[in-house]
Amino acid sequence: MKQSRSSLACAACAPWLGAALIGLLFLAAVSGSTVAVAQDAPPASDTPEASDTPKDSEAPAKPGEAAEKAPAPAEDTAAEDKADDKKLMRVYYLGKEYDEPLPLSYAEEIITDKGIQGARLMEKEANQAGNFIGYEFKLEEGIVPKDGDVVAKAKEALAAGHRFILADLEPDDLLAVADLPEAKNALILNIRSSATKLRQEECRRNVFHIIPDYAMRADALAQYLIWKKWPRWFVIRRDTEKDQDYLAQVKRSAARYGGKVVEDHVYDLPPGARNLDSGHQQIQTQMPMETESAPEHDVVWVINSDDDFGDYLMYRTYTPRPVVGTQGLQATAWDKSYTESGAMHFQNAIPRLADRKPVERDYTAWLGFRALADAAMKSGKVKPKDVKKYMLSEDFKLEAFKGQALSFRDWDQQMRQPIILGGGTRVPVSTSPQEGFLHQTNLTDTLGFDKPESKCKF
Amino acid sequence: MTRISLAGASAAALLLFAVPSHAETIFVSNEKDNTITVIDGETMETIKTVETARRPRGIVLSPDFKELFVAAGDGDIIDVVDTAKLEVVRTLESGPDPELMAVDSKGDIIYIANEDDSMVTVMNIASGDVLGEVPVGVEPEGMIVSPDDRYTAATSESTSMAHIIDNKTIKLVGNILVDSRPREAKFSKDMKELWVSSEIGGTVSVIDSSDWDNPQNWQVVKKISFEVPGLRPEQLQPVGMDFDEDHGRIFVPLGPANRVAVIDAKTKEVIDYVLVGQRPWHGEFSHDYKKYYVANGLTNDMTVIDTETLKAERSVPVGRLPWGVATMPGKPGE
Numbered sequence: 001m002k003q004s005r006s007s008l009a010c011a012a013c014a015p016w017l018g019a020a021l022i023g024l025l026f027l028a029a030v031s032g033s034t035v036a037v038a039q040d041a042p043p044a045s046d047t048p049e050a051s052d053t054p055k056d057s058e059a060p061a062k063p064g065e066a067a068e069k070a071p072a073p074a075e076d077t078a079a080e081d082k083a084d085d086k087k088l089m090r091v092y093y094l095g096k097e098y099d100e101p102l103p104l105s106y107a108e109e110i111i112t113d114k115g116i117q118g119a120r121l122m123e124k125e126a127n128q129a130g131n132f133i134g135y136e137f138k139l140e141e142g143i144v145p146k147d148g149d150v151v152a153k154a155k156e157a158l159a160a161g162h163r164f165i166l167a168d169l170e171p172d173d174l175l176a177v178a179d180l181p182e183a184k185n186a187l188i189l190n191i192r193s194s195a196t197k198l199r200q201e202e203c204r205r206n207v208f209h210i211i212p213d214y215a216m217r218a219d220a221l222a223q224y225l226i227w228k229k230w231p232r233w234f235v236i237r238r239d240t241e242k243d244q245d246y247l248a249q250v251k252r253s254a255a256r257y258g259g260k261v262v263e264d265h266v267y268d269l270p271p272g273a274r275n276l277d278s279g280h281q282q283i284q285t286q287m288p289m290e291t292e293s294a295p296e297h298d299v300v301w302v303i304n305s306d307d308d309f310g311d312y313l314m315y316r317t318y319t320p321r322p323v324v325g326t327q328g329l330q331a332t333a334w335d336k337s338y339t340e341s342g343a344m345h346f347q348n349a350i351p352r353l354a355d356r357k358p359v360e361r362d363y364t365a366w367l368g369f370r371a372l373a374d375a376a377m378k379s380g381k382v383k384p385k386d387v388k389k390y391m392l393s394e395d396f397k398l399e400a401f402k403g404q405a406l407s408f409r410d411w412d413q414q415m416r417q418p419i420i421l422g423g424g425t426r427v428p429v430s431t432s433p434q435e436g437f438l439h440q441t442n443l444t445d446t447l448g449f450d451k452p453e454s455k456c457k458f
Numbered sequence: 459m460t461r462i463s464l465a466g467a468s469a470a471a472l473l474l475f476a477v478p479s480h481a482e483t484i485f486v487s488n489e490k491d492n493t494i495t496v497i498d499g500e501t502m503e504t505i506k507t508v509e510t511a512r513r514p515r516g517i518v519l520s521p522d523f524k525e526l527f528v529a530a531g532d533g534d535i536i537d538v539v540d541t542a543k544l545e546v547v548r549t550l551e552s553g554p555d556p557e558l559m560a561v562d563s564k565g566d567i568i569y570i571a572n573e574d575d576s577m578v579t580v581m582n583i584a585s586g587d588v589l590g591e592v593p594v595g596v597e598p599e600g601m602i603v604s605p606d607d608r609y610t611a612a613t614s615e616s617t618s619m620a621h622i623i624d625n626k627t628i629k630l631v632g633n634i635l636v637d638s639r640p641r642e643a644k645f646s647k648d649m650k651e652l653w654v655s656s657e658i659g660g661t662v663s664v665i666d667s668s669d670w671d672n673p674q675n676w677q678v679v680k681k682i683s684f685e686v687p688g689l690r691p692e693q694l695q696p697v698g699m700d701f702d703e704d705h706g707r708i709f710v711p712l713g714p715a716n717r718v719a720v721i722d723a724k725t726k727e728v729i730d731y732v733l734v735g736q737r738p739w740h741g742e743f744s745h746d747y748k749k750y751y752v753a754n755g756l757t758n759d760m761t762v763i764d765t766e767t768l769k770a771e772r773s774v775p776v777g778r779l780p781w782g783v784a785t786m787p788g789k790p791g792e
Contacts, residue, residue, distance in 0.1 A: 125596045128576060129617035132595065132633035342615060342639075345597050348574055374618075377635065399616070399638035399658040403714070404692040443690065 087382045088136045091369055092157045093119045094177065095143040095168035096150045101307040109356065115168045115191055116141060117354040118362035121346075122369035124353075129377065137373055143168070151176050158182045163384040164189075166368050168361070171195045171202070178204040187384050187391075189368035192361060196245055199412040199449060203456035208391070209414040210368040211360070214242075214249040216448035217331035220419035220432035221301075221324050222253035223446070227434045230298035231259045234321075236290065236313065237303035239266050246303045246326070257437075262295040269309055287316035294318075301325045314424075330423035331432070334363035337422050340431075341403040367400050367415070374398055402431075409445065412456040416444040481792070482744055483541070485526055485784045486753050486760055487514040488777025494528060495776040496544055498789065499744060502762070502774050505790065506544045510537045516558035516601075517782040520583070521565040526784060529556035531573065542791040550586050553579045558642075560601040560610060562625070569610045569623070571598040578612050578621075580628050590628035594621045600642035604649055609673065611652055613640035620654045620665065622673040632673030636663040637681070641697045642740075644708075646723070652676065655696040655710060660684065662696050662710060664726060680726050689715055698740035702747050702765065709763075711738035711752050718752055718761075720768060730768050734761035742783040753780035 093116055103110060123139040130137055140162070142153045150169065154177040157165070163186045167174050171193050178188050183206060190198060190209045198204075199213050212220075225231065235250060237243050247264065254261050267290055291300065291313070300317055302325040304310035310327030322328065336357050339347065346366070350358035371391060376382045379390035390396055392413075397405035402418045409416055422428035433439075437446045445451075482499030487510075494508040494517065511533025518527050519541070526539040529552065536550040536559065552559075555574035561567070567589065570579040578592040578601070595617025603610050603625070610623040613636075620643055622632035637659020644653050645667070652665040664680040667673070684694040695713035702709065706723040717731040718738060735754025738761070743750050750763040758780060759773045 125616060128593075129595050129614075129619065132617075132619060132621070132630070133635060342597060345574065345616065374638075378618075397638050397659055399618070403658075405638060405658045405660070443692075 086134050086136050087376070088138065089164065089372065089376050089382045089387075090138045090140065090162060091119070091123070091164045091166060091372060092162040093139060093141045093143070093166045093168065093365070094150065094154055094157065095141075096148060096170075096173060097143060097146045098170060099146060101305070104307055104309075104311050111356060111359060113354060114359050115166075115361040115365040116143065117350055118358070118364070118366035119166055119369050121349055121353055121362075122366045122373065126369065126373035130373070133377065135373075135377055135382075137369075139369070151180070154180060155182065158186065163187060164372050164387070166191055166365055167207075168192045168365070171198055174198065174207070175202060175204070178207050185384055187372070187388055189371070191364040191368050194245075195242070196249060196449075199414050200455040203412050203458065205413075205458040207413065208368075208371075208408060209412070210371070211364040212331070212333055212417065212419055213414065213448060214246045215252065216414075216419060218246065218249035218253040219256065219447045220331035220421060221329065222250070222257045222259055223432045223434040223437050224329075224421055224430055225299060225324070226257045226259060227436065230322075232262050232295075232297045233259055233299055233301045234291070234294040234297035235261050235264045235301045235303060235325075236267055236294075237265070238269070238306060238308070240305055242305035243303045246305065250301060250303070250325075261301075262297045265290070265294065267309060283312045284316060287312055288318040291321075292318040297321065299324050300328075302327050311424075328424060329421055329429055331419045331421055332360050332423060333367075333417065333419065334358060334360045335420045335422035335428055337426055337428050338401075338420050340428075341401045343401040346401060367398075367406075370400065371396075371398055371406075371415070404444075409451070411451045411454045412449060414448060416442060416447075418444060419447060480746075481788050483786045483788065483790055484742075484751055484760070485517055485519075485539075485786070486751075486776045486780050487517045487528060487782045488779060489513055489515055489755075489781045490779035491777035492530075493777050494526070494539060495780070496790065497760070497774060497776075499749075499785070502772065504776075507777065508539055508544055508546065510539075510546060511535050511549075515781045516556070516571075517784045518559050518561055519784050519786055520561060521563055523786045523788075525583075526786075527559055527561070527568060529559055529570070531555045531557055536568075536570065541786060544790050550581060550583070551588075552581070553577065553588075553591070557599050558601045560603045562603050562607045563605070564607070567625075569601050569603060569612075571601050571612055573597050573599060573615075576614070578610070578623060580610075580623075580625075592621075592623050592628060592630060594630070595619045595633075600640060600654070602643045602645060604645045605647055606649065608670075611643040611645070611654075613643050613654055615639045615641065615657075618656070618659075620652065620663075622676070624673075632676055634665055634676055634678065636665075636678060637661045642699050644699050644701060646701065647703045653699055653708065655699050657695045657697055657713065660691060660694050660696070662699065662708075662721070682721060682726055682728070684712060684715070684719055684728060684731075686715060686717065686731055698738075698752075700741055700743055700750070702743055702750075704747055705765070707765075709741060709743075709750050709752075711741055713737050713739060716754075718750070718763060732763050732768050732770055734763070734770050735759050735773060740782045742785045744785055745787045751783050751785065753783050755779050755781065 126137040144150050150173050165188045188207045194213045196213045300323045302310040304326045313323045375387045375390040406417050419432045421430040433443045433446045439446045484497040486495045496505045511530035513532035514528045514530045516529040528537040534554050536552040537546045538548045540547040552570045553572045556570045557573040558571050560569045568581050580590045595614025597615035598612050600613035612621045620634045624631045636654045637656035639658035640654050641657045642655050650668045652667045654663045662682040663678045666679040667676045669675045693714045696710045698711045700709045708721040710719040720730045736756035738752045741752035761770045762772045764771050
């Protein structure tokens, strides 16, 4: 049955896929053994045209030879057309056990496997699809301890032939990996960092961004606040690098959409502010004091990436005002309350695997892997440069529970996507882009850096 | 919703029971109310609201119109409504999260998409015995039995495929990649084509199934896309598909476009777009094909389209989040 299914599956493929496989069978016949088409392309052949030249596909190395010669970092086995007609895609999850912000409430569980569970789910689902039409997907995990050397781990993975990398990394580590010479032809998918510089001055040709950046998040909230006619924003925040980045994007959104940051107030976290024992009494008096002197405002925009006070603001501000930002109403790629457009599938699937509810990074890891798998199966090609070309093409239309197809912006390789406004509410509040915020080509491009504003130069 | 499998049976039924041609009963499932609204096709008044298990979506009538099967996704069950009594008289243990179903032409076997389980369950309707389970892609939804009962086609939304099941062996015999998020599949009456709607891909794929004995050879030969001035491409999301074989047309509700596209079955070109309520997903023809009823998810109503003039002629209020539509000739109990 297995044998017949694989041949059936092949024949049931779209015409181009059938043609591609016939081509492979021919190659297999010629070389008389397993065909290892997927060789790492030399820099010169990194251009899209090169992938279509006959030369490219005429040079299959025999597996034995390839192993003996072992041109260590140059060999790319991330993609492989195997003898049994199956196409293999190997995906590498590269992460580091950074200190994650502790939940503000002791009652909330500390999650140490954010992201990887989403990737594991997609490995299962990608194979479920791939099995029918002759594809195989393999996930390998490389997560170093917090004092570990993630660049060394990346080199190891690249030397082992990996080219499809889900990067659960902070910006400095991400750039260090992306700038490795051997990573030049890799596809690195940023599933973790919202840092805007990674999409702007520090963008890289080999890095795609699955997770929305702070500019997209700020715009998503700003559109809603403007639609609500709540244009005056009192920013109260901490002062980490992430907080400063987010603040700059809130100011940008204000200028873009007619909002106003009436005050930017940095909150110095006094000792004893944690909501413990009699702590709530302190907080109850501190929060009104912190918000008392602010000019007239419609909402409080809290920026607190470390999650160490933001939630205290709700119901405790001097004047009764809603709270938005990193706490309160949040702009996010995934929310525990989101159920639309088939989202319950993901809401149910992660708990079965991980024994907990999905978080945003589970979704971005799942989505990054899904982008790779979908591009491979729809294009019929598994080599990194072909997958990349397809991901940036107009044919790439990814379904991911957002009610519209997701794709990539070619100017900074950021995934365009609607943003959920939720967090802290039992049902989502809204989804941006909001009605009335128009764009000439794609409404989701009203969120974040549009082409004319982009500082990204590949 | 199961126009094709019912088409022949309906003609037979008309002869057998000799019901007046204009008398008709319309069923609409209300996903958020956990009810089925039963509407008199002549007066367009609600005859009864039938309570069901949680989250009813797909509804389909038995070929003899005596039973209405209701897939109650959150109830993990199929409610069977007696169409004379208009109440749930028994249930079928469908397996988890049933979404859509198809019944063979004899009314013996029901094929159920278990959305959350990536499985198609094959069940004997009379006994409720599970005859087999077929693993398919992630999030199966669309289900249709071929007019000759030989195959069942299932679409998997997340995997973007149409899967072909051989009904004799209860095994997969073909898998066809289509555009993103396929929602429904329908065979043409002559069985030369299988149509699949792709909601997020924004297309309807026409698969050539003329090599009937070899589903592994079936291929997409045409993709129909949609265009409405003033609407963004991502709003044009084909979901349901209903064949009006007599007039060679296919009606396709387009979700957020708030329109039903009318496609010429031969040329495979869009003839017209009919403005209806908000977010239409599924519809059904009247038995004389003079009307098309479509459920509008966001406006909680059902639009009646005159198929001659291709104009929406009235809106009928139903429950919250209406999803599927089924039609039966005659009045309940007749």
